[in-house]
Amino acid sequence: MNTQSQTSPSQPDRIIIFDTTLRDGEQSPGATLNVDEKLTIARQLARLGVDVIEAGFPFASPGDFEAVQKIAQQVGTEDGPIICGLARATKQDIQAAAEAVKPAAKGRIHTFIATSDIHLEHKLRKTRAEVLEIAPEMVAYAKSFVNDVEFSPEDAGRSDPEFLYQVLERAIAAGATTVNIPDTVGYTTPEEFGRLIRGIKENVPNIDQAIISVHGHNDLGLAVANFLEAVKNGARQLECTINGIGERAGNAALEELVMALHVRRQYFNPFLGRPSESEEPLTRIDTRQLYKTSRLVSNLTGMFVQPNKAIVGANAFAHESGIHQDGVLKNKLTYEIMDAQLIGLTDNQIVLGKHSGRNAFRTRLRELGFELSDTELNKAFVRFKELADKKKEITDWDLESIVNDEIQQPPEFFRLELVQVSCGNQSRPTATVTLITPEGQELTDAAIGTGPVDAVYKAINRVVNVPNELIEFTVQSVTAGIDAIGEVTIRLRQGDRVFSGHAANTDIIVASAHAYINALNRLYAATQTEPRISAQHSQLSA
Ligand code: KIV
Numbered sequence: 001m002n003t004q005s006q007t008s009p010s011q012p013d014r015i016i017i018f019d020t021t022l023r024d025g026e027q028s029p030g031a032t033l034n035v036d037e038k039l040t041i042a043r044q045l046a047r048l049g050v051d052v053i054e055a056g057f058p059f060a061s062p063g064d065f066e067a068v069q070k071i072a073q074q075v076g077t078e079d080g081p082i083i084c085g086l087a088r089a090t091k092q093d094i095q096a097a098a099e100a101v102k103p104a105a106k107g108r109i110h111t112f113i114a115t116s117d118i119h120l121e122h123k124l125r126k127t128r129a130e131v132l133e134i135a136p137e138m139v140a141y142a143k144s145f146v147n148d149v150e151f152s153p154e155d156a157g158r159s160d161p162e163f164l165y166q167v168l169e170r171a172i173a174a175g176a177t178t179v180n181i182p183d184t185v186g187y188t189t190p191e192e193f194g195r196l197i198r199g200i201k202e203n204v205p206n207i208d209q210a211i212i213s214v215h216g217h218n219d220l221g222l223a224v225a226n227f228l229e230a231v232k233n234g235a236r237q238l239e240c241t242i243n244g245i246g247e248r249a250g251n252a253a254l255e256e257l258v259m260a261l262h263v264r265r266q267y268f269n270p271f272l273g274r275p276s277e278s279e280e281p282l283t284r285i286d287t288r289q290l291y292k293t294s295r296l297v298s299n300l301t302g303m304f305v306q307p308n309k310a311i312v313g314a315n316a317f318a319h320e321s322g323i324h325q326d327g328v329l330k331n332k333l334t335y336e337i338m339d340a341q342l343i344g345l346t347d348n349q350i351v352l353g354k355h356s357g358r359n360a361f362r363t364r365l366r367e368l369g370f371e372l373s374d375t376e377l378n379k380a381f382v383r384f385k386e387l388a389d390k391k392k393e394i395t396d397w398d399l400e401s402i403v404n405d406e407i408q409q410p411p412e413f414f415r416l417e418l419v420q421v422s423c424g425n426q427s428r429p430t431a432t433v434t435l436i437t438p439e440g441q442e443l444t445d446a447a448i449g450t451g452p453v454d455a456v457y458k459a460i461n462r463v464v465n466v467p468n469e470l471i472e473f474t475v476q477s478v479t480a481g482i483d484a485i486g487e488v489t490i491r492l493r494q495g496d497r498v499f500s501g502h503a504a505n506t507d508i509i510v511a512s513a514h515a516y517i518n519a520l521n522r523l524y525a526a527t528q529t530e531p532r533i534s535a536q537h538s539q540l541s542a
């Protein structure tokens with residue numbers, strides 16, 4: 001259906017989805033991703049159909065720079081998303097961002113400086129007058145590298161609106177094409193945030209030359225509600241992350257925003273100048289990719305998705321009570337406001353078995369959206385055959401799990417050669433492990449623990465000898481049934497840094513051992529690289 005579009009570059013009649021999973025999302029404690037993992041996520045975000053990928057903060061560390069540059073090269077194609085790099089309002093940050101996004105067909109620099117009095121006084125130690133000078137100067141500097149410049153007044157939610165209007169007017173006059181309004185500390189309520197956006201629309205004289213974007217944290221659990229109110233008041237770009245990951249309580253969750261705008265499009269249409277009955281999607285997101293993207297991000301970051309999480313949680317489409325089940329059997333609409341297939345959940349049909357060959361395997365993986373190199377395919381095929389010997393019915397979820405497990409491994413410093421446990425109600429849990437060290441030495445040790453997993457971890461610790469504290473351990477089964485694959489996700493801490501590990505196997509002790517080794521390998525890799533600057537915790541040093 002055609003819509004009444006009054007589109008101008010600054011006032012699109014649809015919502016732009018700006019994904020910051022790889023930048024703000026990666027600032028979640030323990031969510032650190034390596035370059036290959038970031039590329040894997042960026043490719044999936046492109047398949048999902050996001051308009052902009054904020055790929056990182058290039059000045060923060062050489063690893064961040066490399067990741068943004070590679071994503072710009074490999075994902076930032078002509079018909080792909082805009083690739084954005086974050087920069088504080090300093091020349092060296094902006095130069096790094098410009099250099100990193102250069103290979104993208106469409107590159108963006110996102111520069112920011114705080115505007116709230118609390119940040120000015122205690123963090124930046126600058127006056128309002130100074131910020132009024134720096135913001136346009138740095139936007140103009142960014143503009144000397146790229147046409148597409150986004151400006152954020154950090155902590156806008158707690159800034160004096162009158163001061164905010166002045167800063168925004170100057171940033172737009174200097175060339176900012178998007179002005180992003182962050183609720184950095186997740187403090188505002190929906191009504192207040194909506195009013196802030198309306199105030200900007202009404203009081204910044206040149207606002208029609210820029211797209212209004214919003215960015216918000218979930219400290220009070222209000223980020224999605226705030227964004228939806230912002231849309232009603234003129235915001236046209238939403239900055240969000242998969243599974244809502246990000247600093248502290250995280251960011252607004254992409255899947256929740258997209259599905260709210262989809263399921264309730266008749267409600268939102270008029271705010272975008274469309275007839276309310278218009279069926280045209282409000283975003284460009286391919287919703288059938290949502291579940292898969294959520295799983296990928298969760299596996300790679302080690303950030304477990306709570307079962308009752310809206311849209312992508314394991315229970316989001318499960319009906320437990322008899323009354324609900326009865327209603328759904330009679331008519332799904334009684335208790336379901338959206339079809340699970342919309343987010344890419346299919347019935348777990350049996351797709352492959354023991355006698356399936358490599359071609360069938362490759363074809364099914366392609367259908368599921370996995371493009372593997374020959375080496376990756378060979379490794380995954382071996383895992384598939386091993387699984388087919390143990391498990392009669394292999395589902396799409398099983399395939400996804402073994403492929404993710406096989407191709408998404410952190411760099412391998414320590415390698416698990418053998419793990420063996422003995423336990424039971426009459427014996428003390430004992431584990432023996434053999435590991436290959438980064439120097440190629442084969443070392444074996446054994447330990448007794450409070451349970452089999454504890455014994456395995458203690459035995460591994462005796463070999464590896466890297467101090468750390470296990471802070472989270474979860475096991476989840478991929479499908480139902482006694483022969484299901486178990487996925488183990490763990491997080492461990494060393495000092496103030498958190499590292500995650502993930503592994504899948506039909507034997508949960510083996511999965512636990514691999515998950516632990518993965519996390520230790522990440523920790524080991526991190527001790528060999530330089531520390532990075534965090535966007536929110538750094539001062540400006542121009
Ligand atoms: O939360 C925030 O203010 C940010 C900015 C850098 C946009 O992440």
Ligand code: ZN
Pocket residue numbers: 024182184215216217247
């Ligand atoms: Zn943020």
